[in-house]
Amino acid sequence: MEHRLSLWVxxxxxxxxxxxxxxxxxxxxxxxxxxxxxxxxYQDAAGTFIGFEVELAxxxxxxxGRTPVMKAGDWDKLPQLLDRPADSPDAIDVVLNGYELKxxxxxxxxxxxxxxxxxxxxxxxxxADSLKDWKDLTPAAGPKRSVGVLNASAAYxxxxxxxxxxxxxxxxxxVVTVIGLVRDRRLDATVxxxxxxxxxxxxxxxxxxxxxxxxxxxxxxxxRKADTDLAAGLSDAIKDGLRDGTLRRIYQKYGLWxxxxxxxxxxxxxxxxxxxxxxxxxxxxEKVNPWPRMIRELLxxxxxxxFLSATSFPxxxxxxxxxxxxxxxxPRWLAVPLGVYVEVLRGTPLLLQLYFVFYxxxxxxxxxxxxxxxxxxxxLAINYSAYEAENYRAGLLAIPRGQMEAALALGxxxxxxxxxxxxxxxxxxxxxxxxxxFIALFKDTSVCSVIxxxxxxxxxxxxxxxxxxxxxxxxxxxxGLYLVxxxxxxxxxxxxxxxxxxxxxxxx
Amino acid sequence: xxxxxxxxxxxxxxxILDGVxxxxxxxxVVGIVGPSGSGKSTLLRCINGLEQFQAGEVAVGDxxxxxxxPTPPPKTTLLRLRRAVGMVFQQFNLFPHMTALxxxxxxxxxxxxxxxxxxxxxxxxxxxxxGLADRAAAKPAQLSGGQQQRVAxxxxxxxxxxxxxxDEPTSALDPKMSAEVMRVIDDLANDEQxxxxxxxxxxxxxxxxxxxxxxxxxxxxxVIYSGTVxxxxxxxxx
Numbered sequence: 001m002e003h004r005l006s007l008w009v010x011x012x013x014x015x016x017x018x019x020x021x022x023x024x025x026x027x028x029x030x031x032x033x034x035x036x037x038x039x040x041x042y043q044d045a046a047g048t049f050i051g052f053e054v055e056l057a058x059x060x061x062x063x064x065g066r067t068p069v070m071k072a073g074d075w076d077k078l079p080q081l082l083d084r085p086a087d088s089p090d091a092i093d094v095v096l097n098g099y100e101l102k103x104x105x106x107x108x109x110x111x112x113x114x115x116x117x118x119x120x121x122x123x124x125x126x127x128a129d130s131l132k133d134w135k136d137l138t139p140a141a142g143p144k145r146s147v148g149v150l151n152a153s154a155a156y157x158x159x160x161x162x163x164x165x166x167x168x169x170x171x172x173x174x175v176v177t178v179i180g181l182v183r184d185r186r187l188d189a190t191v192x193x194x195x196x197x198x199x200x201x202x203x204x205x206x207x208x209x210x211x212x213x214x215x216x217x218x219x220x221x222x223x224r225k226a227d228t229d230l231a232a233g234l235s236d237a238i239k240d241g242l243r244d245g246t247l248r249r250i251y252q253k254y255g256l257w258x259x260x261x262x263x264x265x266x267x268x269x270x271x272x273x274x275x276x277x278x279x280x281x282x283x284x285x286e287k288v289n290p291w292p293r294m295i296r297e298l299l300x301x302x303x304x305x306x307f308l309s310a311t312s313f314p315x316x317x318x319x320x321x322x323x324x325x326x327x328x329x330x331p332r333w334l335a336v337p338l339g340v341y342v343e344v345l346r347g348t349p350l351l352l353q354l355y356f357v358f359y360x361x362x363x364x365x366x367x368x369x370x371x372x373x374x375x376x377x378x379x380l381a382i383n384y385s386a387y388e389a390e391n392y393r394a395g396l397l398a399i400p401r402g403q404m405e406a407a408l409a410l411g412x413x414x415x416x417x418x419x420x421x422x423x424x425x426x427x428x429x430x431x432x433x434x435x436x437x438f439i440a441l442f443k444d445t446s447v448c449s450v451i452x453x454x455x456x457x458x459x460x461x462x463x464x465x466x467x468x469x470x471x472x473x474x475x476x477x478x479x480g481l482y483l484v485x486x487x488x489x490x491x492x493x494x495x496x497x498x499x500x501x502x503x504x505x506x507x508x
Numbered sequence: 509x510x511x512x513x514x515x516x517x518x519x520x521x522x523x524i525l526d527g528v529x530x531x532x533x534x535x536x537v538v539g540i541v542g543p544s545g546s547g548k549s550t551l552l553r554c555i556n557g558l559e560q561f562q563a564g565e566v567a568v569g570d571x572x573x574x575x576x577x578p579t580p581p582p583k584t585t586l587l588r589l590r591r592a593v594g595m596v597f598q599q600f601n602l603f604p605h606m607t608a609l610x611x612x613x614x615x616x617x618x619x620x621x622x623x624x625x626x627x628x629x630x631x632x633x634x635x636x637x638x639g640l641a642d643r644a645a646a647k648p649a650q651l652s653g654g655q656q657q658r659v660a661x662x663x664x665x666x667x668x669x670x671x672x673x674x675d676e677p678t679s680a681l682d683p684k685m686s687a688e689v690m691r692v693i694d695d696l697a698n699d700e701q702x703x704x705x706x707x708x709x710x711x712x713x714x715x716x717x718x719x720x721x722x723x724x725x726x727x728x729x730x731v732i733y734s735g736t737v738x739x740x741x742x743x744x745x746x
């Protein structure tokens with residue numbers, strides 16, 4: 001399962017889900033991402049956390065004689081919380097949040113016996129008549145289908161392996177958002193684990209499931225590698241729960257009990273048999289060096305980072321300059337709205353602004369339904385225009401008044417004087433802070449991953465989730481790419497400063 | 509010809525110019541003197557439209573008239589006035605991002621809309637005229653104060669104005685550089701082909717006495733003398 005890369009600060013929230021009476025017991029700190037996590041973990045109307053995994057955690061705590069304590073974190077980084085010292089306040093004891101049984105995780109953590117068997121479900125809009133089956137994701141003609149998946153999920157890996165470049169994968173950290181985009185027909189389809197699919201099919205009548213569910217897999221609980229006693233205890237509790245019908249009751253309550261779980265009752269160990277379309281990769285036992293592919297993918301994503309920066313920053317500069325000119329030279333009544341523009345944009349997070357531009361704006365003004373790339377460029381440009389406006393304003397105010405007077409005395413119009421005399425000097429003054437902002441924007445492009453854009457940081461996230469053995473190397477390569485790309489900006493700035501210096505001899 | 513009639517300029521509660529009336533003829537060199545704070549520079553700035561004045565009138569030729577008013581004057585009038593009346597400032601105010609040549613070209617190109625080639629020809633001729641033909645590519649920061657002021661004079665001349673107003677053109681310069689600048693102004697004054705009226709506010713009285721045709725003496729915002737140099741009250745010419 002994969003629901004959501006929350007925006008929450010890791011371990012910002014700790015909520016007990018066990019009875020207050022059990023305070024003296026040792027806690028069982030279970031890591032989860034409750035944001036948009038129905039039916040796994042979510043809040044009811046009263047704000048209480050519910051979900052089949054909340055009830056599972058309660059059951060497991062009861063069996064182990066420990067008090068379950070929910071700890072919130074970003075879904076795809078929950079295993080990293082297990083790496084923290086057990087006695088640190090933000091540490092967790094287990095990851096219990098629809099995590100699949102994966103070899104890459106088993107090498108670092110201990111997995112329990114499976115507690116749920118899932119399959120991948122293809123969801124689309126109920127009126128999408130041309131999408132009746134998985135094979136329709138790759139039509140012979142026409143544009144590529146856009147398919148929303150969640151980062152680091154089995155659905156992402158499956159879609160990537162099965163369809164490669166034949167579909168447009170839109171990677172999003174939030175299942176609710178992906179579902180909304182399919183409902184609004186801004187994405188053609190989404191691949192979800194059957195628990196999420198079951199829940200959202202019920203909640204969102206505009207959706208339908210097409211094709212047969214695919215790629216079965218297991219949800220397991222991960223503990224620290226050395227915590228074998230805890231893992232064994234949890235496994236025993238899961239087996240007991242399957243045997244005595246406790247888990248069945250929990251899953252039935254959420255509409256999640258199906259034939260696969262019956263099977264799970266009798267085969268709690270061993271590999272789940274591969275289905276008909278998972279055989280190709282399974283047949284190949286030879287381990288392929290992933291680095292050429294990973295480097296290729298990182299370079300492709302770096303290209304997107306450069307593209308986003310190179311398109312949004314000139315726009316930000318232009319907008320910022322206009323705002324600054326309006327504030328310094330415009331009519332007095334204009335200063336107030338422009339001041340509000342600057343303060344609102346500087347005072348609210350870029351992340352929220354991107355959300356607004358991409359997700360909320362189309363609801364208010366349908367004609368402003370932007371593609372992720374358009375929204376990314378515009379969102380970054382608008383956000384940074386506020387900072388640039390202040391840079392330029394400082395630059396404009398630094399020009400001596402005599403410069404404008406000299407230009408006017410020559411008979412230039414105020415506009416011409418600003419364009420040919422004032423702005424060129426102001427631009428030269430603000431080269432250092434503007435370059436600084438460009439480098440900052442360059443790195444801030446990573447925030448665009450929340451609106452389905454795969455840039456360098458997002459790609460790093462994707463890659464390390466499936467190649468955890470290379471986590472340090474990937475981080476090093478990614479950081480290196482950022483540095484290699486941003487350092488020339490600093491050189492360019494220095495060159496520009498020299499080029500526009502008022503001291504060198506040049507032609508007219 | 510520039511005609512100033514009953515010009516009144518207030519700055520807050522203070523009256524800077526109090527009914528100034530004076531006329532500068534075509535091709536005349538006019539020196540304006542007076543104690544500090546008498547309103548000399550303000551008068552020039554009002555004539556050029558850089559300062560708004562409350563009452564009175566500035567007329568350039570028969571076609572351009574700027575009338576005093578509490579509200580800003582019409583933009584087109586200001587533009588026409590400034591294209592007819594150039595100004596040279598105490599602090600030069602050259603554009604630091606442009607070369608000497610670029611500074612002189614800026615008026616013809618950006619104010620008059622001349623082609624760059626034509627403007628460059630004008631600029632090179634004027635640079636030669638002020639003795640700086642070899643410094644065309646220099647940025648202002650690479651020029652001495654005297655050279656900068658000579659470029660500023662060439663820049664003012666480049667738009668071919670009917671008059672040029674010099675606001676303390678030598679007060680930021682040492683005596684040697686002052687002499688260079690005054691020599692350039694003197695050359696222009698003695699050039700029969702140059703029909704530009706030159707109005708010079710300066711504390712540097714001696715060269716002014718030599719080149720001026722007319723002297724105007726201001727005190728406390730009022731004209732107390734306007735006439736030939738020889739008849740000017742001697743107390744103000746020392």
